[in-house]
Amino acid sequence: MNKISSNNKQPIIGIFDSGLGGLTILNQLNKDFNNYKFIYFGDTAHLPYGTKSHQSIIKFCEQIVDFLISKGATIIIIACHSASAVAIDFLRKKYSIPIIDVIQPTIKLSLMIKSNKSICVLGTSTTISSNTYSENIKKLSTNIKVYEVACPLFVPIVEEGLENSLIANQIAEMYLNPLKSLSIDSLILGCTHYPMLYKTIKKIIHKNIIIIDTGVAISDELKQILPSSNDSQNDNEYYVSDLPYRFNELASKFLKYEINNVKQISLK
Amino acid sequence: MNKISSNNKQPIIGIFDSGLGGLTILNQLNKDFNNYKFIYFGDTAHLPYGTKSHQSIIKFCEQIVDFLISKGATIIIIACHSASAVAIDFLRKKYSIPIIDVIQPTIKLSLMIKSNKSICVLGTSTTISSNTYSENIKKLSTNIKVYEVACPLFVPIVEEGLENSLIANQIAEMYLNPLKSLSIDSLILGCTHYPMLYKTIKKIIHKNIIIIDTGVAISDELKQILPSSNDSQNDNEYYVSDLPYRFNELASKFLKYEINNVKQISLK
Numbered sequence: 001m002n003k004i005s006s007n008n009k010q011p012i013i014g015i016f017d018s019g020l021g022g023l024t025i026l027n028q029l030n031k032d033f034n035n036y037k038f039i040y041f042g043d044t045a046h047l048p049y050g051t052k053s054h055q056s057i058i059k060f061c062e063q064i065v066d067f068l069i070s071k072g073a074t075i076i077i078i079a080c081h082s083a084s085a086v087a088i089d090f091l092r093k094k095y096s097i098p099i100i101d102v103i104q105p106t107i108k109l110s111l112m113i114k115s116n117k118s119i120c121v122l123g124t125s126t127t128i129s130s131n132t133y134s135e136n137i138k139k140l141s142t143n144i145k146v147y148e149v150a151c152p153l154f155v156p157i158v159e160e161g162l163e164n165s166l167i168a169n170q171i172a173e174m175y176l177n178p179l180k181s182l183s184i185d186s187l188i189l190g191c192t193h194y195p196m197l198y199k200t201i202k203k204i205i206h207k208n209i210i211i212i213d214t215g216v217a218i219s220d221e222l223k224q225i226l227p228s229s230n231d232s233q234n235d236n237e238y239y240v241s242d243l244p245y246r247f248n249e250l251a252s253k254f255l256k257y258e259i260n261n262v263k264q265i266s267l268k
Numbered sequence: 269m270n271k272i273s274s275n276n277k278q279p280i281i282g283i284f285d286s287g288l289g290g291l292t293i294l295n296q297l298n299k300d301f302n303n304y305k306f307i308y309f310g311d312t313a314h315l316p317y318g319t320k321s322h323q324s325i326i327k328f329c330e331q332i333v334d335f336l337i338s339k340g341a342t343i344i345i346i347a348c349h350s351a352s353a354v355a356i357d358f359l360r361k362k363y364s365i366p367i368i369d370v371i372q373p374t375i376k377l378s379l380m381i382k383s384n385k386s387i388c389v390l391g392t393s394t395t396i397s398s399n400t401y402s403e404n405i406k407k408l409s410t411n412i413k414v415y416e417v418a419c420p421l422f423v424p425i426v427e428e429g430l431e432n433s434l435i436a437n438q439i440a441e442m443y444l445n446p447l448k449s450l451s452i453d454s455l456i457l458g459c460t461h462y463p464m465l466y467k468t469i470k471k472i473i474h475k476n477i478i479i480i481d482t483g484v485a486i487s488d489e490l491k492q493i494l495p496s497s498n499d500s501q502n503d504n505e506y507y508v509s510d511l512p513y514r515f516n517e518l519a520s521k522f523l524k525y526e527i528n529n530v531k532q533i534s535l536k
Binding site: 044045046047051052053056152153155156157159160162166167170171174241242243264 | 430
Protein backbone atom coordinates (compact mmCIF):
# COMPACT_ATOMS: atom_id res chain seq x y z
CA MET A 1 0.00 0.00 0.00
CA ASN A 2 1.19 3.57 -0.68
CA LYS A 3 2.07 5.65 2.34
CA ILE A 4 -0.14 8.74 2.60
CA SER A 5 1.86 11.88 3.43
CA SER A 6 0.80 13.96 6.43
CA ASN A 7 1.00 17.04 4.18
CA ASN A 8 -2.02 15.90 2.19
CA LYS A 9 -5.51 16.83 3.29
CA GLN A 10 -6.14 14.79 6.47
CA PRO A 11 -7.76 11.52 5.44
CA ILE A 12 -10.95 10.44 7.20
CA ILE A 13 -11.01 6.80 8.33
CA GLY A 14 -14.24 4.80 8.13
CA ILE A 15 -14.43 1.85 10.54
CA PHE A 16 -17.28 -0.61 10.93
CA ASP A 17 -18.46 -3.67 12.80
CA SER A 18 -21.72 -5.62 13.01
CA GLY A 19 -22.32 -3.87 16.33
CA LEU A 20 -20.42 -2.11 19.06
CA GLY A 21 -17.57 -4.62 19.51
CA GLY A 22 -15.44 -2.74 16.96
CA LEU A 23 -15.25 0.12 19.44
CA THR A 24 -12.57 -1.96 21.26
CA ILE A 25 -10.44 -1.54 18.10
CA LEU A 26 -11.32 2.15 17.69
CA ASN A 27 -10.17 2.60 21.27
CA GLN A 28 -6.64 1.47 20.30
CA LEU A 29 -6.68 3.54 17.06
CA ASN A 30 -7.73 6.67 18.97
CA LYS A 31 -4.56 6.31 21.03
CA ASP A 32 -2.20 5.83 18.05
CA PHE A 33 -3.88 8.13 15.48
CA ASN A 34 -5.15 10.90 17.67
CA ASN A 35 -5.18 13.61 14.98
CA TYR A 36 -7.35 11.73 12.49
CA LYS A 37 -11.10 11.69 12.30
CA PHE A 38 -12.80 8.29 12.52
CA ILE A 39 -16.36 7.59 11.37
CA TYR A 40 -17.65 4.50 13.16
CA PHE A 41 -20.59 2.46 11.86
CA GLY A 42 -22.22 -0.33 13.91
CA ASP A 43 -24.74 -2.41 11.94
CA THR A 44 -26.88 -3.03 15.00
CA ALA A 45 -30.03 -3.71 12.92
CA HIS A 46 -28.38 -6.87 11.54
CA LEU A 47 -26.31 -7.83 14.58
CA PRO A 48 -25.02 -10.49 15.08
CA TYR A 49 -23.26 -11.25 11.76
CA GLY A 50 -21.82 -14.43 13.28
CA THR A 51 -24.94 -16.46 12.51
CA LYS A 52 -25.84 -14.84 9.13
CA SER A 53 -25.07 -16.17 5.62
CA HIS A 54 -21.99 -15.08 3.66
CA GLN A 55 -24.19 -13.60 0.91
CA SER A 56 -26.12 -11.39 3.35
CA ILE A 57 -22.96 -10.20 5.14
CA ILE A 58 -21.40 -9.15 1.80
CA LYS A 59 -24.55 -7.13 0.98
CA PHE A 60 -24.53 -5.41 4.40
CA CYS A 61 -20.79 -4.57 4.06
CA GLU A 62 -21.31 -3.04 0.61
CA GLN A 63 -24.07 -0.78 1.95
CA ILE A 64 -21.91 0.26 4.91
CA VAL A 65 -18.82 1.07 2.79
CA ASP A 66 -21.01 3.14 0.43
CA PHE A 67 -22.31 5.03 3.47
CA LEU A 68 -18.83 5.62 4.95
CA ILE A 69 -17.50 6.87 1.58
CA SER A 70 -20.51 9.20 1.29
CA LYS A 71 -19.40 10.65 4.66
CA GLY A 72 -15.90 11.34 3.31
CA ALA A 73 -13.98 8.21 4.33
CA THR A 74 -10.90 7.53 2.18
CA ILE A 75 -9.62 4.54 4.18
CA ILE A 76 -11.87 1.71 5.41
CA ILE A 77 -11.23 -0.56 8.40
CA ILE A 78 -13.35 -3.71 8.76
CA ALA A 79 -13.33 -4.07 12.55
CA CYS A 80 -15.37 -7.28 12.39
CA HIS A 81 -13.94 -10.77 11.99
CA SER A 82 -17.07 -12.30 10.40
CA ALA A 83 -17.23 -9.48 7.81
CA SER A 84 -13.45 -9.68 7.21
CA ALA A 85 -13.68 -13.44 6.72
CA VAL A 86 -16.35 -13.38 4.01
CA ALA A 87 -16.40 -9.87 2.44
CA ILE A 88 -12.80 -8.63 2.10
CA ASP A 89 -12.17 -9.98 -1.43
CA PHE A 90 -15.46 -8.58 -2.73
CA LEU A 91 -14.86 -5.16 -1.14
CA ARG A 92 -11.25 -4.85 -2.37
CA LYS A 93 -12.39 -5.68 -5.92
CA LYS A 94 -15.24 -3.17 -5.82
CA TYR A 95 -13.54 -0.18 -4.13
CA SER A 96 -10.22 1.44 -5.05
CA ILE A 97 -9.51 3.00 -1.62
CA PRO A 98 -7.36 1.16 0.98
CA ILE A 99 -9.38 -1.40 2.95
CA ILE A 100 -7.82 -2.94 6.07
CA ASP A 101 -9.44 -6.07 7.46
CA VAL A 102 -8.93 -7.44 10.95
CA ILE A 103 -7.77 -10.95 10.01
CA GLN A 104 -4.61 -10.39 7.90
CA PRO A 105 -2.98 -7.95 10.38
CA THR A 106 -3.83 -10.29 13.29
CA ILE A 107 -2.22 -13.23 11.52
CA LYS A 108 0.82 -11.08 10.66
CA LEU A 109 1.22 -10.06 14.32
CA SER A 110 0.83 -13.63 15.57
CA LEU A 111 3.48 -14.92 13.10
CA MET A 112 5.96 -12.37 14.48
CA ILE A 113 6.13 -14.42 17.71
CA LYS A 114 9.25 -16.49 17.08
CA SER A 115 8.36 -19.48 19.25
CA ASN A 116 4.88 -19.76 17.70
CA LYS A 117 4.32 -23.34 16.53
CA SER A 118 0.57 -23.61 17.03
CA ILE A 119 -2.20 -21.02 17.01
CA CYS A 120 -5.74 -21.39 18.28
CA VAL A 121 -8.44 -19.10 16.85
CA LEU A 122 -11.69 -18.49 18.75
CA GLY A 123 -14.50 -16.98 16.68
CA THR A 124 -18.17 -16.86 15.73
CA SER A 125 -19.72 -19.69 13.70
CA THR A 126 -19.40 -17.61 10.50
CA THR A 127 -15.70 -16.81 11.03
CA ILE A 128 -14.75 -20.38 11.94
CA SER A 129 -16.83 -22.07 9.20
CA SER A 130 -15.19 -19.76 6.63
CA ASN A 131 -11.74 -21.34 7.44
CA THR A 132 -10.25 -17.91 6.64
CA TYR A 133 -7.82 -17.94 9.54
CA SER A 134 -6.48 -21.44 8.96
CA GLU A 135 -6.20 -21.02 5.18
CA ASN A 136 -4.39 -17.68 5.46
CA ILE A 137 -2.03 -18.81 8.21
CA LYS A 138 -1.06 -21.89 6.16
CA LYS A 139 -0.35 -19.70 3.11
CA LEU A 140 2.23 -17.78 5.16
CA SER A 141 3.67 -20.60 7.25
CA THR A 142 3.20 -24.28 6.50
CA ASN A 143 4.83 -25.38 9.78
CA ILE A 144 2.24 -23.86 12.09
CA LYS A 145 -0.65 -25.91 13.42
CA VAL A 146 -3.99 -24.09 13.53
CA TYR A 147 -6.92 -25.03 15.74
CA GLU A 148 -10.24 -23.21 15.36
CA VAL A 149 -13.10 -23.14 17.88
CA ALA A 150 -16.53 -21.58 17.31
CA CYS A 151 -17.77 -19.89 20.51
CA PRO A 152 -21.24 -18.54 19.59
CA LEU A 153 -22.34 -17.92 23.19
CA PHE A 154 -19.50 -15.47 23.94
CA VAL A 155 -21.24 -12.52 22.22
CA PRO A 156 -24.60 -12.84 24.05
CA ILE A 157 -22.74 -13.37 27.36
CA VAL A 158 -20.86 -10.07 26.86
CA GLU A 159 -24.00 -8.24 25.70
CA GLU A 160 -25.67 -9.43 28.93
CA GLY A 161 -22.84 -7.98 31.04
CA LEU A 162 -21.97 -11.46 32.34
CA GLU A 163 -18.37 -11.56 31.07
CA ASN A 164 -16.90 -12.11 34.55
CA SER A 165 -19.62 -14.42 35.90
CA LEU A 166 -19.65 -18.08 36.90
CA ILE A 167 -21.82 -18.76 33.83
CA ALA A 168 -19.23 -17.12 31.54
CA ASN A 169 -16.59 -19.27 33.20
CA GLN A 170 -18.54 -22.47 32.52
CA ILE A 171 -19.29 -21.53 28.91
CA ALA A 172 -15.60 -20.66 28.38
CA GLU A 173 -14.59 -24.00 29.94
CA MET A 174 -16.99 -25.84 27.61
CA TYR A 175 -15.24 -24.24 24.60
CA LEU A 176 -11.65 -24.19 25.91
CA ASN A 177 -11.19 -27.36 27.99
CA PRO A 178 -10.79 -29.55 24.86
CA LEU A 179 -7.70 -27.41 24.03
CA LYS A 180 -5.87 -28.41 27.24
CA SER A 181 -4.51 -31.62 25.73
CA LEU A 182 -3.05 -29.69 22.78
CA SER A 183 0.15 -27.66 22.82
CA ILE A 184 -1.04 -24.13 21.98
CA ASP A 185 1.45 -21.23 21.81
CA SER A 186 -0.84 -18.34 20.98
CA LEU A 187 -4.55 -17.53 21.01
CA ILE A 188 -6.38 -15.20 18.65
CA LEU A 189 -9.60 -13.69 20.04
CA GLY A 190 -11.27 -13.69 16.62
CA CYS A 191 -14.30 -11.53 17.44
CA THR A 192 -14.38 -7.93 18.65
CA HIS A 193 -16.55 -8.88 21.64
CA TYR A 194 -14.08 -11.45 22.95
CA PRO A 195 -11.50 -9.03 24.48
CA MET A 196 -14.21 -8.33 27.11
CA LEU A 197 -13.77 -11.99 28.17
CA TYR A 198 -9.97 -11.65 28.43
CA LYS A 199 -9.83 -12.28 32.20
CA THR A 200 -12.20 -15.26 32.04
CA ILE A 201 -10.27 -16.84 29.14
CA LYS A 202 -6.86 -16.10 30.72
CA LYS A 203 -7.87 -18.00 33.88
CA ILE A 204 -8.71 -21.17 31.91
CA ILE A 205 -5.88 -21.43 29.37
CA HIS A 206 -2.24 -22.33 30.16
CA LYS A 207 -0.32 -19.32 31.48
CA ASN A 208 2.31 -19.52 28.71
CA ILE A 209 -0.22 -19.00 25.89
CA ILE A 210 0.13 -15.52 24.35
CA ILE A 211 -3.16 -13.75 23.58
CA ILE A 212 -2.90 -11.65 20.39
CA ASP A 213 -4.32 -8.09 20.58
CA THR A 214 -6.28 -7.38 17.37
CA GLY A 215 -6.45 -3.64 18.11
CA VAL A 216 -2.63 -3.45 18.11
CA ALA A 217 -2.54 -5.57 14.92
CA ILE A 218 -4.84 -3.19 13.00
CA SER A 219 -2.99 -0.16 14.35
CA ASP A 220 0.32 -1.63 13.08
CA GLU A 221 -1.27 -2.11 9.65
CA LEU A 222 -2.63 1.45 9.54
CA LYS A 223 0.88 2.74 10.40
CA GLN A 224 2.00 1.27 7.06
CA ILE A 225 -0.10 3.86 5.21
CA LEU A 226 -0.57 6.74 7.68
CA PRO A 227 1.89 8.53 9.96
CA SER A 228 0.71 8.00 13.56
CA SER A 229 0.33 11.04 15.79
CA ASN A 230 -0.61 12.16 19.26
CA ASP A 231 -1.84 15.65 18.35
CA SER A 232 -5.24 16.94 19.40
CA GLN A 233 -8.09 14.77 18.30
CA ASN A 234 -10.69 15.50 15.64
CA ASP A 235 -14.26 14.75 16.67
CA ASN A 236 -15.17 11.21 15.70
CA GLU A 237 -18.64 10.47 14.34
CA TYR A 238 -20.73 7.45 15.37
CA TYR A 239 -23.56 5.86 13.39
CA VAL A 240 -25.68 2.76 14.00
CA SER A 241 -28.47 1.10 11.98
CA ASP A 242 -30.53 0.58 15.16
CA LEU A 243 -30.36 1.91 18.70
CA PRO A 244 -30.09 -1.33 20.63
CA TYR A 245 -31.19 -2.19 24.12
CA ARG A 246 -28.61 -0.91 26.64
CA PHE A 247 -26.74 0.99 23.90
CA ASN A 248 -25.04 3.52 26.16
CA GLU A 249 -23.94 0.94 28.71
CA LEU A 250 -22.38 -1.30 26.04
CA ALA A 251 -20.79 1.56 24.08
CA SER A 252 -19.01 3.00 27.12
CA LYS A 253 -17.90 -0.49 28.18
CA PHE A 254 -16.27 -1.21 24.80
CA LEU A 255 -14.88 2.29 24.22
CA LYS A 256 -13.86 2.98 27.87
CA TYR A 257 -15.47 6.44 27.68
CA GLU A 258 -18.95 7.89 27.11
CA ILE A 259 -20.16 9.08 23.69
CA ASN A 260 -23.19 11.28 23.16
CA ASN A 261 -23.22 11.92 19.41
CA VAL A 262 -24.55 8.63 18.05
CA LYS A 263 -26.90 8.92 15.07
CA GLN A 264 -29.23 6.21 13.82
CA ILE A 265 -29.51 5.84 10.03
CA SER A 266 -31.13 3.37 7.59
CA LEU A 267 -28.81 1.56 5.17
CA LYS A 268 -29.74 1.48 1.48
CA MET B 269 -64.01 -10.65 14.23
CA ASN B 270 -66.33 -12.11 11.57
CA LYS B 271 -66.31 -15.86 11.17
CA ILE B 272 -65.16 -16.86 7.67
CA SER B 273 -67.39 -19.56 6.15
CA SER B 274 -65.75 -22.76 4.95
CA ASN B 275 -67.71 -22.38 1.70
CA ASN B 276 -65.69 -19.32 0.71
CA LYS B 277 -62.48 -19.72 -1.26
CA GLN B 278 -59.98 -21.24 1.21
CA PRO B 279 -58.13 -18.42 2.93
CA ILE B 280 -54.32 -18.53 3.00
CA ILE B 281 -52.78 -17.78 6.40
CA GLY B 282 -49.54 -15.78 6.62
CA ILE B 283 -47.52 -16.40 9.78
CA PHE B 284 -44.22 -14.80 10.74
CA ASP B 285 -41.55 -14.62 13.41
CA SER B 286 -38.11 -12.99 13.69
CA GLY B 287 -36.65 -16.43 13.01
CA LEU B 288 -37.59 -20.07 13.23
CA GLY B 289 -39.13 -20.07 16.74
CA GLY B 290 -42.59 -19.37 15.26
CA LEU B 291 -42.47 -22.86 13.74
CA THR B 292 -43.41 -24.15 17.23
CA ILE B 293 -46.71 -22.27 16.79
CA LEU B 294 -47.15 -23.40 13.17
CA ASN B 295 -46.71 -26.95 14.44
CA GLN B 296 -49.84 -26.58 16.62
CA LEU B 297 -51.80 -24.81 13.83
CA ASN B 298 -50.93 -27.57 11.34
CA LYS B 299 -52.66 -30.02 13.70
CA ASP B 300 -55.83 -27.94 14.17
CA PHE B 301 -56.15 -26.39 10.67
CA ASN B 302 -54.89 -29.16 8.50
CA ASN B 303 -56.79 -28.14 5.34
CA TYR B 304 -55.47 -24.57 5.18
CA LYS B 305 -52.33 -23.38 3.52
CA PHE B 306 -49.85 -21.50 5.70
CA ILE B 307 -47.10 -19.23 4.39
CA TYR B 308 -44.35 -18.93 6.99
CA PHE B 309 -41.84 -16.08 7.02
CA GLY B 310 -38.78 -16.07 9.31
CA ASP B 311 -36.90 -12.75 9.34
CA THR B 312 -33.55 -14.44 9.92
CA ALA B 313 -31.57 -11.51 8.45
CA HIS B 314 -32.72 -9.34 11.37
CA LEU B 315 -32.91 -12.02 14.07
CA PRO B 316 -33.05 -11.56 17.04
CA TYR B 317 -35.80 -8.90 17.38
CA GLY B 318 -35.50 -9.10 21.17
CA THR B 319 -32.60 -6.64 21.27
CA LYS B 320 -33.73 -4.32 18.43
CA SER B 321 -35.54 -0.96 18.74
CA HIS B 322 -39.34 -0.65 18.53
CA GLN B 323 -39.05 1.58 15.46
CA SER B 324 -36.95 -0.98 13.53
CA ILE B 325 -39.21 -3.90 14.48
CA ILE B 326 -42.30 -2.01 13.20
CA LYS B 327 -40.53 -1.38 9.87
CA PHE B 328 -39.52 -5.06 9.53
CA CYS B 329 -43.11 -6.20 10.32
CA GLU B 330 -44.60 -3.86 7.72
CA GLN B 331 -42.27 -5.29 5.04
CA ILE B 332 -43.13 -8.85 6.05
CA VAL B 333 -46.92 -8.29 6.05
CA ASP B 334 -46.64 -6.66 2.59
CA PHE B 335 -44.73 -9.74 1.40
CA LEU B 336 -47.23 -12.22 2.90
CA ILE B 337 -50.18 -10.34 1.35
CA SER B 338 -48.36 -10.35 -2.01
CA LYS B 339 -48.25 -14.15 -1.66
CA GLY B 340 -52.02 -14.30 -1.15
CA ALA B 341 -52.36 -14.25 2.64
CA THR B 342 -55.75 -12.98 3.86
CA ILE B 343 -55.15 -13.62 7.57
CA ILE B 344 -51.90 -12.73 9.38
CA ILE B 345 -50.52 -14.35 12.52
CA ILE B 346 -47.69 -12.63 14.36
CA ALA B 347 -45.94 -15.65 15.90
CA CYS B 348 -43.37 -13.45 17.66
CA HIS B 349 -43.80 -11.90 21.09
CA SER B 350 -41.39 -8.98 20.50
CA ALA B 351 -43.17 -8.06 17.25
CA SER B 352 -46.62 -8.51 18.85
CA ALA B 353 -45.58 -6.29 21.75
CA VAL B 354 -44.49 -3.31 19.68
CA ALA B 355 -46.10 -3.59 16.20
CA ILE B 356 -49.68 -4.89 16.60
CA ASP B 357 -51.39 -1.45 16.88
CA PHE B 358 -49.53 -0.11 13.85
CA LEU B 359 -50.29 -3.20 11.74
CA ARG B 360 -54.02 -3.32 12.67
CA LYS B 361 -54.36 0.37 11.73
CA LYS B 362 -52.57 -0.08 8.40
CA TYR B 363 -54.11 -3.37 7.18
CA SER B 364 -57.81 -4.27 6.97
CA ILE B 365 -57.34 -8.07 7.06
CA PRO B 366 -57.55 -10.00 10.39
CA ILE B 367 -54.24 -9.90 12.29
CA ILE B 368 -53.79 -12.24 15.25
CA ASP B 369 -50.95 -11.49 17.63
CA VAL B 370 -49.48 -13.95 20.14
CA ILE B 371 -49.91 -11.85 23.29
CA GLN B 372 -53.68 -11.21 23.51
CA PRO B 373 -54.67 -14.88 22.97
CA THR B 374 -52.02 -16.01 25.49
CA ILE B 375 -53.37 -13.60 28.10
CA LYS B 376 -56.95 -14.70 27.34
CA LEU B 377 -55.99 -18.36 27.84
CA SER B 378 -54.11 -17.65 31.06
CA LEU B 379 -57.08 -15.72 32.51
CA MET B 380 -59.33 -18.74 31.89
CA ILE B 381 -57.51 -20.56 34.73
CA LYS B 382 -59.87 -19.92 37.64
CA SER B 383 -57.33 -20.12 40.45
CA ASN B 384 -54.95 -17.73 38.68
CA LYS B 385 -53.97 -14.92 41.07
CA SER B 386 -50.47 -14.17 39.84
CA ILE B 387 -48.83 -14.60 36.44
CA CYS B 388 -45.15 -14.53 35.61
CA VAL B 389 -44.09 -13.63 32.06
CA LEU B 390 -40.65 -14.62 30.73
CA GLY B 391 -39.56 -12.79 27.58
CA THR B 392 -36.87 -11.02 25.58
CA SER B 393 -35.64 -7.57 26.63
CA THR B 394 -37.89 -5.93 24.00
CA THR B 395 -41.03 -7.79 25.09
CA ILE B 396 -40.47 -7.16 28.80
CA SER B 397 -39.42 -3.49 28.43
CA SER B 398 -42.58 -2.85 26.39
CA ASN B 399 -44.74 -3.76 29.48
CA THR B 400 -47.31 -5.09 26.99
CA TYR B 401 -48.13 -8.20 29.00
CA SER B 402 -48.56 -6.44 32.35
CA GLU B 403 -50.59 -3.55 30.90
CA ASN B 404 -52.92 -5.83 28.96
CA ILE B 405 -53.44 -8.28 31.83
CA LYS B 406 -54.29 -5.40 34.17
CA LYS B 407 -56.85 -4.05 31.67
CA LEU B 408 -58.70 -7.38 31.83
CA SER B 409 -58.24 -8.22 35.50
CA THR B 410 -57.15 -5.75 38.16
CA ASN B 411 -56.81 -8.46 40.84
CA ILE B 412 -53.99 -10.36 39.19
CA LYS B 413 -50.36 -9.74 40.09
CA VAL B 414 -47.96 -9.75 37.13
CA TYR B 415 -44.23 -10.36 37.35
CA GLU B 416 -42.05 -9.97 34.26
CA VAL B 417 -38.52 -11.33 33.77
CA ALA B 418 -36.26 -10.62 30.76
CA CYS B 419 -34.27 -13.75 29.84
CA PRO B 420 -32.09 -12.64 26.90
CA LEU B 421 -29.74 -15.65 27.05
CA PHE B 422 -32.53 -18.20 26.46
CA VAL B 423 -32.61 -17.63 22.65
CA PRO B 424 -28.84 -18.11 22.07
CA ILE B 425 -28.85 -21.15 24.38
CA VAL B 426 -31.59 -22.79 22.25
CA GLU B 427 -29.91 -21.77 18.98
CA GLU B 428 -26.75 -23.47 20.29
CA GLY B 429 -28.65 -26.71 20.96
CA LEU B 430 -27.86 -26.44 24.69
CA GLU B 431 -31.49 -26.34 25.93
CA ASN B 432 -31.07 -29.42 28.15
CA SER B 433 -27.51 -28.74 29.33
CA LEU B 434 -26.04 -27.88 32.73
CA ILE B 435 -25.33 -24.37 31.39
CA ALA B 436 -29.00 -23.93 30.39
CA ASN B 437 -29.95 -25.06 33.88
CA GLN B 438 -27.68 -22.47 35.52
CA ILE B 439 -28.86 -19.66 33.26
CA ALA B 440 -32.49 -20.63 33.95
CA GLU B 441 -31.75 -20.68 37.71
CA MET B 442 -30.21 -17.19 37.45
CA TYR B 443 -33.45 -15.88 35.90
CA LEU B 444 -35.98 -18.01 37.84
CA ASN B 445 -34.58 -18.41 41.37
CA PRO B 446 -35.69 -14.87 42.40
CA LEU B 447 -39.28 -16.02 41.69
CA LYS B 448 -39.19 -18.75 44.33
CA SER B 449 -40.11 -16.38 47.16
CA LEU B 450 -43.19 -15.19 45.21
CA SER B 451 -46.46 -17.05 44.91
CA ILE B 452 -46.80 -17.66 41.16
CA ASP B 453 -49.81 -19.55 39.76
CA SER B 454 -49.01 -19.55 36.05
CA LEU B 455 -46.05 -18.93 33.77
CA ILE B 456 -46.14 -17.52 30.24
CA LEU B 457 -43.20 -18.50 28.01
CA GLY B 458 -43.26 -15.17 26.19
CA CYS B 459 -40.91 -16.02 23.31
CA THR B 460 -41.32 -18.69 20.64
CA HIS B 461 -37.88 -20.16 21.45
CA TYR B 462 -38.72 -20.74 25.10
CA PRO B 463 -40.92 -23.86 24.68
CA MET B 464 -37.67 -25.65 23.76
CA LEU B 465 -36.55 -24.96 27.36
CA TYR B 466 -39.81 -26.39 28.81
CA LYS B 467 -38.11 -29.32 30.61
CA THR B 468 -35.31 -27.14 32.04
CA ILE B 469 -37.78 -24.51 33.28
CA LYS B 470 -40.24 -27.12 34.64
CA LYS B 471 -37.47 -28.64 36.84
CA ILE B 472 -36.73 -25.27 38.49
CA ILE B 473 -40.18 -23.79 39.13
CA HIS B 474 -42.72 -25.02 41.73
CA LYS B 475 -44.61 -28.06 40.45
CA ASN B 476 -48.01 -26.37 40.89
CA ILE B 477 -47.22 -23.54 38.45
CA ILE B 478 -49.16 -23.97 35.18
CA ILE B 479 -47.16 -23.23 32.00
CA ILE B 480 -49.36 -21.60 29.32
CA ASP B 481 -49.06 -23.02 25.78
CA THR B 482 -48.98 -20.11 23.31
CA GLY B 483 -49.54 -22.42 20.31
CA VAL B 484 -52.87 -23.57 21.80
CA ALA B 485 -53.74 -19.93 22.61
CA ILE B 486 -53.26 -18.78 18.99
CA SER B 487 -55.11 -21.83 17.67
CA ASP B 488 -58.08 -21.00 19.94
CA GLU B 489 -58.09 -17.44 18.54
CA LEU B 490 -57.96 -18.64 14.94
CA LYS B 491 -60.94 -20.92 15.66
CA GLN B 492 -62.95 -17.73 16.30
CA ILE B 493 -62.66 -16.79 12.63
CA LEU B 494 -61.99 -20.08 10.79
CA PRO B 495 -63.58 -23.51 11.08
CA SER B 496 -60.88 -25.97 12.15
CA SER B 497 -60.43 -29.12 10.12
CA ASN B 498 -58.43 -32.31 9.90
CA ASP B 499 -58.76 -32.83 6.14
CA SER B 500 -55.76 -33.39 3.91
CA GLN B 501 -53.16 -30.66 4.13
CA ASN B 502 -52.31 -28.05 1.52
CA ASP B 503 -48.60 -27.58 0.95
CA ASN B 504 -47.24 -24.88 3.24
CA GLU B 505 -44.65 -22.43 1.93
CA TYR B 506 -41.58 -21.31 3.88
CA TYR B 507 -39.57 -18.13 3.36
CA VAL B 508 -36.62 -16.61 5.23
CA SER B 509 -34.65 -13.38 4.77
CA ASP B 510 -31.37 -15.25 5.33
CA LEU B 511 -30.34 -18.89 5.43
CA PRO B 512 -28.84 -19.09 8.90
CA TYR B 513 -26.13 -21.30 10.29
CA ARG B 514 -27.59 -24.72 11.14
CA PHE B 515 -30.90 -23.82 9.46
CA ASN B 516 -32.09 -27.37 8.80
CA GLU B 517 -31.22 -28.61 12.27
CA LEU B 518 -33.08 -25.74 13.95
CA ALA B 519 -36.10 -25.89 11.61
CA SER B 520 -36.68 -29.59 12.16
CA LYS B 521 -36.22 -29.17 15.91
CA PHE B 522 -38.88 -26.44 16.12
CA LEU B 523 -41.30 -27.96 13.61
CA LYS B 524 -40.78 -31.63 14.62
CA TYR B 525 -40.46 -32.64 10.96
CA GLU B 526 -38.12 -31.88 8.06
CA ILE B 527 -38.90 -29.22 5.43
CA ASN B 528 -37.12 -28.97 2.08
CA ASN B 529 -38.93 -26.12 0.33
CA VAL B 530 -37.47 -23.06 2.09
CA LYS B 531 -36.83 -20.04 -0.13
CA GLN B 532 -34.64 -17.08 0.74
CA ILE B 533 -35.94 -13.64 -0.29
CA SER B 534 -34.93 -10.00 0.29
CA LEU B 535 -37.45 -7.78 2.05
CA LYS B 536 -38.26 -4.38 0.53
